[in-house]
Amino acid sequence: MIETRGLTRLFGGKVALLDLDLDIRPGEIFGFLGPNGAGKSTTVKILTGLLEPTRGTARIAGFDVAAQPMEVKKRLGYVPENGALYENLSPAEYLELVACLHHILPQAAAARIDELLGLFQLSGNRNQRMTEFSKGMKQKVALSAALITKPEVLFLDEPLNGLDANAAMLVKALLKQMAAQGKTVFFCSHILEVVERVCTRIAIINEGRMIVEGTPQEIIQSTGESNLEEAFGQLTGVRDAAESTAEFLAALERE
Amino acid sequence: MIRRLFNHLEIDYAQWRALSLASLKLDFRVGGMRGVLGHDDRGRPSGQLISVVIFYVFTGIFLAGFAIMNKNVFLTSTLLSAYIMFMIGSIVLVEYNSVVVSPDDYEILGYRPISSRTFFMARLTNVFFYVGVMTAAMALLPIGAYFFTLGFRPLLGLAALAAFFTAGFSVALFMIVLYAAMLSYVHPNRLRRVLSYIQLGTSFVIFGSYALMPRIVGNDRLTAGLIPEDKPWLLLLPPAWYASYLRLAIGEIRVTTWAPALASLVVVGVLLVYAVGNLSLDYSRRLGALRARTEETGSRRESLRTRSIGFFFSAEEPRAVALLIRSQFRYDQKFRLSVLGILPLTVFYLFMALSSGPIPDPFLAGIKGFGNSVLVYLAVLLFPLMLQTNLRNSDHFQASWIFFASPMQRDRLVLAAKNFVVVYFLLPYLLLIGILFCYFYAALWHAGVQLLVLALVAHIVLQIAVFVSPEVPFSRPVKKGERSARMILIMMIMPIVSLGLLSGIFLLVYPSRLLTAVLLVVLVVLTFLMERLLTVRIKRRLGALQYQG
Numbered sequence: 001m002i003e004t005r006g007l008t009r010l011f012g013g014k015v016a017l018l019d020l021d022l023d024i025r026p027g028e029i030f031g032f033l034g035p036n037g038a039g040k041s042t043t044v045k046i047l048t049g050l051l052e053p054t055r056g057t058a059r060i061a062g063f064d065v066a067a068q069p070m071e072v073k074k075r076l077g078y079v080p081e082n083g084a085l086y087e088n089l090s091p092a093e094y095l096e097l098v099a100c101l102h103h104i105l106p107q108a109a110a111a112r113i114d115e116l117l118g119l120f121q122l123s124g125n126r127n128q129r130m131t132e133f134s135k136g137m138k139q140k141v142a143l144s145a146a147l148i149t150k151p152e153v154l155f156l157d158e159p160l161n162g163l164d165a166n167a168a169m170l171v172k173a174l175l176k177q178m179a180a181q182g183k184t185v186f187f188c189s190h191i192l193e194v195v196e197r198v199c200t201r202i203a204i205i206n207e208g209r210m211i212v213e214g215t216p217q218e219i220i221q222s223t224g225e226s227n228l229e230e231a232f233g234q235l236t237g238v239r240d241a242a243e244s245t246a247e248f249l250a251a252l253e254r255e
Numbered sequence: 256m257i258r259r260l261f262n263h264l265e266i267d268y269a270q271w272r273a274l275s276l277a278s279l280k281l282d283f284r285v286g287g288m289r290g291v292l293g294h295d296d297r298g299r300p301s302g303q304l305i306s307v308v309i310f311y312v313f314t315g316i317f318l319a320g321f322a323i324m325n326k327n328v329f330l331t332s333t334l335l336s337a338y339i340m341f342m343i344g345s346i347v348l349v350e351y352n353s354v355v356v357s358p359d360d361y362e363i364l365g366y367r368p369i370s371s372r373t374f375f376m377a378r379l380t381n382v383f384f385y386v387g388v389m390t391a392a393m394a395l396l397p398i399g400a401y402f403f404t405l406g407f408r409p410l411l412g413l414a415a416l417a418a419f420f421t422a423g424f425s426v427a428l429f430m431i432v433l434y435a436a437m438l439s440y441v442h443p444n445r446l447r448r449v450l451s452y453i454q455l456g457t458s459f460v461i462f463g464s465y466a467l468m469p470r471i472v473g474n475d476r477l478t479a480g481l482i483p484e485d486k487p488w489l490l491l492l493p494p495a496w497y498a499s500y501l502r503l504a505i506g507e508i509r510v511t512t513w514a515p516a517l518a519s520l521v522v523v524g525v526l527l528v529y530a531v532g533n534l535s536l537d538y539s540r541r542l543g544a545l546r547a548r549t550e551e552t553g554s555r556r557e558s559l560r561t562r563s564i565g566f567f568f569s570a571e572e573p574r575a576v577a578l579l580i581r582s583q584f585r586y587d588q589k590f591r592l593s594v595l596g597i598l599p600l601t602v603f604y605l606f607m608a609l610s611s612g613p614i615p616d617p618f619l620a621g622i623k624g625f626g627n628s629v630l631v632y633l634a635v636l637l638f639p640l641m642l643q644t645n646l647r648n649s650d651h652f653q654a655s656w657i658f659f660a661s662p663m664q665r666d667r668l669v670l671a672a673k674n675f676v677v678v679y680f681l682l683p684y685l686l687l688i689g690i691l692f693c694y695f696y697a698a699l700w701h702a703g704v705q706l707l708v709l710a711l712v713a714h715i716v717l718q719i720a721v722f723v724s725p726e727v728p729f730s731r732p733v734k735k736g737e738r739s740a741r742m743i744l745i746m747m748i749m750p751i752v753s754l755g756l757l758s759g760i761f762l763l764v765y766p767s768r769l770l771t772a773v774l775l776v777v778l779v780v781l782t783f784l785m786e787r788l789l790t791v792r793i794k795r796r797l798g799a800l801q802y803q804g
Binding site: 011048049050051052070073074076078080082084085086088089093096097098100101102103129 | 540547
């Protein structure tokens with residue numbers, strides 16, 4: 001469902017992503033992990049057509065992202081990392097706009113909007129402008145906007161940002177059910193416990209290069225650690241947290 | 256019919272309609288009548304637009320009177336077309352060109368299945384909506400007048416309708432196409448710089464035409480009624496193209512009337528074909544590249560320690576504000592373009608003043624020979640104010656939380672923004688005109704005193720503006736129409752106030768050395784008092800200066 005070959009993006013001379021090869025099948029929840037600035041968001045932006053790759057190819061649902069962008073965009077849902085929305089619209093208006101852009105008939109759109117707002121407990125706020133919303137409420141609207149088009153492939157960049165525990169649980173359950181229906185989920189997150197529990201397969205990238213790929217268990221075993229968090233630390237070269245913070249605090253004291 | 260036309264042009268009608276309505280909804284929801292005065296106005300309808308429309312309707316009354324009184328239809332309609340083209344050109348220049356070249360909402364729409372042409376057309380529609388409203392406000396009364404100028408002639412009125420609206424839309428379309436073409440042909444790495452040059456160039460053309468118009472009108476051959484209606488050089492004067500519609504309507508059908516009219520239609524046709532053809536095909540991709548370039552630039556780190564911002568802004572709040580303004584100018588395209596749209600005006604005011612001869616010494620001439628030379632004085636009072644009002648709004652207003660959440664003194668922040676305009680704009684301009692005064696005035700001390708008076712008055716004007724509407728820099732959202740509304744208000748009100756004030760000084764104060772000395776002392780004392788008052792006022796208004804994010 002998602003296939004990349006030698007996907008590379010340079011910003012000036014700086015490598016943001018280098019020779020990424022991915023094969024993600026329908027029904028998978030694919031966790032895409034990496035430290036800040038590793039190239040996760042760059043990858044998602046290339047796959048969703050927001051950025052052009054410097055070289056390499058990407059195919060989604062059989063369509064080339066560069067050559068057939070419209071076909072790809074019709075089939076994907078995306079929750080961006082920063083949850084960009086038109087905040088001066090109400091959730092109902094925003095979702096109507098999205099539905100219209102995807103040529104969903106008004107009656108079907110209205111029904112889906114009701115369902116989604118109900119699911120995320122936003123029915124009472126449907127006509128309120130999103131400028132007045134909390135971060136979690138805006139994230140729920142962003143998730144609704146990604147789901148309203150019934151996408152074949154769902155890209156989620158930090159989808160649990162700002163969500164309360166109940167909503168986070170809801171999203172995790174939803175992702176599992178969507179995967180069971182054969183949809184593909186591309187999941188970027190820093191919350192490793194969630195990734196470990198939800199994702200069927202994981203890739204970790206660092207400094208634009210993919211360093212490991214496999215199921216959570218395979219990755220944990222290959223590093224000899226007891227959980228994904230420790231395995232991630234070992235693979236991405238993070239120093240001992242206690243040692244680093246002690247050094248930092250000592251430096252602050254010296255000033 | 257529109258649907259069929261759009262299908263033919265490969266523009267998705269449903270998407271275009273949804274995007275156009277959403278963008279207008281968004282525009283109208285950010286703004287409000289009270290926004291001009293600087294109060295909290297979130298959630299109010301766009302009052303800026305209403306105030307500008309009211310202003311244009313008022314000017315339309317005078318223009319209609321002009322059209323009725325003067326029976327020379329060609330002359331009046333050429334002037335009215337020129338006026339409409341200038342006003343629409345300035346509005347697009349200061350505000351609406353950024354609608355097309357801004358990648359701001361690309362992150363919201365870029366991954367949706369919207370074709371490049373649909374995306375471009377939706378943005379063009381947004382600009383055209385405002386152009387249509389402004390043109391209607393300016394031109395409807397004069398159009399009504401043309402129905403009766405030469406007795407009841409419906410065809411003449413309809414020709415005026417076609418002429419003025421085509422004039423307004425043509426100039427807007429030309430500018431939009433120019434900016435969008437830059438987006439297409441210039442590499443994103445160089446686009447920021449190229450757009451700045453284009454903005455400067457366009458403002459020179461627009462304000463230059465505005466400056467030249469009175470000279471053409473002032474030409475004896477025109478004013479004495481010997482209008483060169485049939486001279487081929489009229490083809491070089493675009494407003495005359497649209498005025499030719501009216502000549503055709505009153506039955507003057509010859510080459511010198513239909514050729515300019517045809518030229519206007521050909522230009523619009525070519526621009527439209529180019530806009531909905533090749534230009535829009537690549538628009539979306541270019542916008543994405545520009546967005547990527549913005550991110551790339553934003554990710555560069557620059558050491559604050561290495562930045563020199565000037566002696567007056569070396570520490571604490573003033574340094575923070577100066578760094579912010581400089582960064583906004585570098586990276587915020589809308590702010591940059593609006594500033595670059597204003598700066599050439601100062602050059603034109605100087606040019607217009609100097610082109611009518613030497614600047615008379617007010618100590619000797621009083622208000623005699625005021626003429627165009629008064630523009631030099633007006634520029635000192637007008638443009639710092641325009642720039643200062645531009646420092647209030649930003650698309651990134653949410654980042655201003657740092658000013659509200661850190662232990663900074665907000666009064667010092669507000670004053671620092673005013674002082675930035677004084678140091679980086681007012682003082683250099685004063686230095687420039689100081690050299691001219693030294694050259695033209697009879698005595699050096701005349702130049703010194705005049706310069707000092709202008710500097711103090713200009714500073715007090717800025718202080719009054721801040722007093723009326725104190726704002727933390729870049730802490731309010733950008734409201735469409737607000738920049739041009741402010742610009743028009745300042746350009747209309749300030750010259751009247753300034754001329755009255757300067758006439759009084761030149762007539763009553765300068766003839767007496769004692770009164771001149773008293774004036775200087777009064778101005779200095781007033782400056783200090785105002786600064787004190789400002790601090791008190793801002794501290795009292797701290798409650799109202801809230802974070803808008």
